[in-house]
Amino acid sequence: MKLDAIIAPVQEELKSFETHFRRSLRSDVGLVDAVVRYMVKRKGKRIRPALVLLSAAACGGIHETTYRGAALVELLHTATLIHDDVVDDAGTRRGWPSINAIWKNKVSVLLGDYVLARGLLLSLENEDIAFLHSTSIAVKRMSEGELLQIQKSRQMNTDEKTYFRIIGDKTASLLATCCEIGARSATEDTETIERLRAYGEALGIAFQIRDDILDFLGTEATIGKPVGGDLKEKKLTLPLIHAFQNAPSSERKRVLRALKSGVRRKDIKEIVAFVQKYSGIIYAEKVANEYRDRAIETLRDLPDSEARHSLTVLADFVVARKK
Amino acid sequence: MKLDAIIAPVQEELKSFETHFRRSLRSDVGLVDAVVRYMVKRKGKRIRPALVLLSAAACGGIHETTYRGAALVELLHTATLIHDDVVDDAGTRRGWPSINAIWKNKVSVLLGDYVLARGLLLSLENEDIAFLHSTSIAVKRMSEGELLQIQKSRQMNTDEKTYFRIIGDKTASLLATCCEIGARSATEDTETIERLRAYGEALGIAFQIRDDILDFLGTEATIGKPVGGDLKEKKLTLPLIHAFQNAPSSERKRVLRALKSGVRRKDIKEIVAFVQKYSGIIYAEKVANEYRDRAIETLRDLPDSEARHSLTVLADFVVARKK
Numbered sequence: 293m294k295l296d297a298i299i300a301p302v303q304e305e306l307k308s309f310e311t312h313f314r315r316s317l318r319s320d321v322g323l324v325d326a327v328v329r330y331m332v333k334r335k336g337k338r339i340r341p342a343l344v345l346l347s348a349a350a351c352g353g354i355h356e357t358t359y360r361g362a363a364l365v366e367l368l369h370t371a372t373l374i375h376d377d378v379v380d381d382a383g384t385r386r387g388w389p390s391i392n393a394i395w396k397n398k399v400s401v402l403l404g405d406y407v408l409a410r411g412l413l414l415s416l417e418n419e420d421i422a423f424l425h426s427t428s429i430a431v432k433r434m435s436e437g438e439l440l441q442i443q444k445s446r447q448m449n450t451d452e453k454t455y456f457r458i459i460g461d462k463t464a465s466l467l468a469t470c471c472e473i474g475a476r477s478a479t480e481d482t483e484t485i486e487r488l489r490a491y492g493e494a495l496g497i498a499f500q501i502r503d504d505i506l507d508f509l510g511t512e513a514t515i516g517k518p519v520g521g522d523l524k525e526k527k528l529t530l531p532l533i534h535a536f537q538n539a540p541s542s543e544r545k546r547v548l549r550a551l552k553s554g555v556r557r558k559d560i561k562e563i564v565a566f567v568q569k570y571s572g573i574i575y576a577e578k579v580a581n582e583y584r585d586r587a588i589e590t591l592r593d594l595p596d597s598e599a600r601h602s603l604t605v606l607a608d609f610v611v612a613r614k615k
Numbered sequence: 616m617k618l619d620a621i622i623a624p625v626q627e628e629l630k631s632f633e634t635h636f637r638r639s640l641r642s643d644v645g646l647v648d649a650v651v652r653y654m655v656k657r658k659g660k661r662i663r664p665a666l667v668l669l670s671a672a673a674c675g676g677i678h679e680t681t682y683r684g685a686a687l688v689e690l691l692h693t694a695t696l697i698h699d700d701v702v703d704d705a706g707t708r709r710g711w712p713s714i715n716a717i718w719k720n721k722v723s724v725l726l727g728d729y730v731l732a733r734g735l736l737l738s739l740e741n742e743d744i745a746f747l748h749s750t751s752i753a754v755k756r757m758s759e760g761e762l763l764q765i766q767k768s769r770q771m772n773t774d775e776k777t778y779f780r781i782i783g784d785k786t787a788s789l790l791a792t793c794c795e796i797g798a799r800s801a802t803e804d805t806e807t808i809e810r811l812r813a814y815g816e817a818l819g820i821a822f823q824i825r826d827d828i829l830d831f832l833g834t835e836a837t838i839g840k841p842v843g844g845d846l847k848e849k850k851l852t853l854p855l856i857h858a859f860q861n862a863p864s865s866e867r868k869r870v871l872r873a874l875k876s877g878v879r880r881k882d883i884k885e886i887v888a889f890v891q892k893y894s895g896i897i898y899a900e901k902v903a904n905e906y907r908d909r910a911i912e913t914l915r916d917l918p919d920s921e922a923r924h925s926l927t928v929l930a931d932f933v934v935a936r937k938k
Contacts, residue, residue: 321759323766372728379701379724399765401702402758405695409755412735416748425739432732435725436644442722443646 295337298606301598302345305354309341312359313366316414317407327391327403331370334388340365340470346606347474347488349599350591354478360414361423361473365466367411368427372434374404423473430469437461441527448552450528452537456497459504464496471495487590491603494587499610501580504529505573508564510615520560526551530579531572532563538570580611618660621929624921625668628677632664635682636689639737640730650714650726654693657711663688663793669929670797670811672922673914677801683737684746684796688789690734691750695757697727746796753792760784764850771875773851775860779820782827787819794818810913814926817910822933824903827852828896831887833938843883849874853902854895855886861893903934 299306310332317328341362348358376382377390378400384390392400415424441458444450450458471492475485507522508531522529528536528551536544547566550559567573587607594600622629633655640651664685671681699705700713701723707713715723738747764781767773773781794815798808830845831854845852851859851874859867870889873882890896910930917923 319759321763321766323762324759375698375724375728379720397702399762401698402761402765405698405754406758406762408731409751409758412747412751413755416744416751421739421744424735428732428735428739431728432736435729435732436642436647438725439646439722439729440644442725443644 295339295609298602298609299339299342299346301602302342302349302354305345305349305359306338306342309338309345309359309362309366310335312363313341316363316367316410319406323395323399324403324406327395327399330394331391334386336386338366340369340466343467343470343492344474344477346599346602347471347492348478349474350594350597350603351475351478351484351488357418357420358474358477360418360420361477364411364415364420364423364427365470365473367407367414368431369466371404371408371411374400374407378404422476426469426472426476430465433461433465437463437465444528445526448526448528448548450533452530452533455528455530455533459497459500460493463500463503464493467496467499468492484594487593491587491590491607494583494590495607495610498580498583498587498607501530501576501583502611502613505531505576505580506613506615508532508567508573520555520563523551523555523560523563530576531567533572534575535567535570535572538572539566577611584608584611618662618932621925621932622662622665622669624925625665625672625677628668628672628682629661629665632661632668632682632685632689633658635686636664639686639690639733642729646718646722647726647729650718650722653717654697654714657709659709661689663692663789666790666793666815667797667800669922669925670794670815671801672797673917673920673926674798674801674807674811680741680743681797681800683741683743684800687734687738687743687746687750688793688796690730690737691754692789694727694731694734697723697730701727745799749792749795749799753788756784756788760786760788767851768849771849771851771871773856775853775856778851778853778856782820782823783816786823786826787816790819790822791815807917810916814910814913814930817906817913818930818933821903821906821910821930824853824899824906825934825936828854828899828903829936829938831855831890831896843878843886846874846878846883846886853899854890856895857898858890858893858895861895862889900934907931907934 314328314332317332319325319328344362344365345354345358348354373385374391377385378392378397381392382390383393391403395403411427412424415421415427437458437460440454441462444454444458468489469492472485472489475488479485504522507519507529510519523532536547539547543566547563550563555563584607588604591600591603637651637655640655642648642651667685667688668677668681671677696708697714700708701715701720704715705713706716714726718726734750735747738744738750760781760783763777764785767777767781791812792815795808795812798811802808827845830842830852833842846855859870862870866889870886873886878886907930911927914923914926
């Protein structure tokens with residue numbers, strides 16, 4: 293099943309979402325409006341709003357507050373992307389010139405701040421305090437998780453426990469927030485809300501483990517980025533962490549030395565073989581499947597619906613994908 | 616009177632503020648803590664927290680909520696500075712190497728996001744929703760004001776009305792928020808809160824007009840940055856806007872031409888003479904004094920106190936300063 297088919301049950305609602313999203317960014321400053329128009333035109337896949345909408349639909353139905361919740365997470369995500377492009381000095385985003393490439397860094401950073409502030413105001417002015425709280429926790433966890441990853445990549449000593457902390461914070465936290473917000477907009481039942489949150493967290497972890505596996509397995513043509521990117525950045529992910537645990541000390545030290553001094557193409561091939569030899573991929577796939585199962589299990593007591601079905605299939609999709 | 620003397624009534628409370636501020640940034644991620652420790656060590660003048668504290672003291676007294684409000688505005692301001700240094704590729708801040716110079720851009724941007732999220736959580740978890748609302752409005756106005764200024768500097772057609780919109784948004788909005796939050800933490804009287812907010816707004820406008828005057832009048836030795844910086848960036852500020860209104864069309868066009876093609880040292884001298892000749896400085900000083908008077912007038916009905924006196928003197932200080 294493809295992603296488009298998975299989000300099909302909320303396809304129409306995603307169009308209404310676009311209206312909400314654009315309205316929340318309206319400004320009487322011409323420059324702001326020009327950049328926003330450009331941004332909306334080359335919009336992304338809206339995965340996060342789709343997750344908010346699917347979660348709401350699975351928990352009873354989509355309401356006006358659901359759209360505001362979806363707009364909040366997308367505004368926040370958009371602000372982050374704009375700032376990231378400045379940091380990475382990225383010339384393109386989604387195949388179009390990036391905002392910083394057209395309007396320069398200063399405008400980009402200010403626009404990121406503007407988008408963020410509009411997100412905060414959207415929630416505050418509608419008294420969606422719980423949405424904002426959940427989203428703020430996600431922002432804190434995302435930045436802390438990325439910073440922990442940077443710290444660990446300098447120290448080169450990530451263990452399995454730390455790995456799960458990092459991916460939970462940097463990836464799963466925002467997906468958990470999306471599902472929580474969707475559920476919260478549809479029901480007041482705290483157990484259901486907590487379950488959807490747990491679904492999003494497990495989904496995010498499964499997704500990230502699969503991402504980290506693909507960094508070893510994919511070919512550049514299928515995953516769209518060079519294999520071994522994590523190794524080049526000295527990021528130790530689950531397949532490698534597991535292989536380190538299984539390998540004799542001499543082999544582990546050799547790989548660590550290569551990583552520390554900066555890997556080349558030939559090293560990557562050797563490290564991939566090392567990871568395969570010590571069951572790193574098989575192990576990581578097993579763990580990803582466990583998180584997929586855990587995600588699906590949390591949906592057990594929800595009434596049957598197209599949306600619930602989509603969430604189930606989505607959990608399968610993230611661990612089975614080839615890119 | 617010097618700035619230190621003005622904030623003297625809250626000198627002790629500023630020390631308690633530091634404790635609150637540090638506590639609100641505590642993290643179990645070593646890298647985060649290391650950067651935060653560095654940041655706190657080379658702290659700035661804490662003007663914004665001082666303004667929150669003085670406003671609270673003038674409206675009845677400083678409470679636990681006052682410290683949280685002061686921490687919120689300073690966290691926000693800190694996040695902005697960290698991001699600004701990345702944009703400007705600044706090597707130093709307050710005489711110390713900038714965070715991006717030591718830890719690189721990626722860490723800086725993530726840390727800025729982290730600081731911002733902690734500010735949001737501090738307010739949300741203590742249900743300081745009104746503080747957060749006021750601060751979010753300030754963030755929106757600051758970014759929108761700066762973006763409008765950039766737009767106008769490209770179009771070269773700032774009129775007086777637009778000038779006041781820009782400086783109100785980019786400079787006065789955060790000071791208004793500081794004073795409002797301070798008052799709100801001390802009293803529930805909406806008129807008093809509204810007055811303190813108006814004080815901060817007028818103070819900010821007076822401050823910015825003075826800043827813009829100094830860009831024409833100061834010498835590099837006294838203001839610490841080159842004279843004519845605004846002209847180089849094509850920013851039309853009040854002294855020049857007024858001179859344009861008074862000057863014959865031929866002279867106005869000559870100056871506009873010089874601005875458009877990029878001013879050199881010799882042009883700056885000529886433009887300063889042009890502004891003097893057509894009463895730009897005198898006019899801007901008059902307007903700054905009007906805003907000073909307006910600021911002081913808003914404090915009229917507050918009971919007499921050291922803090923109120925400080926706020927009065929501060930309004931004088933911002934329009935009289937030589938740098």
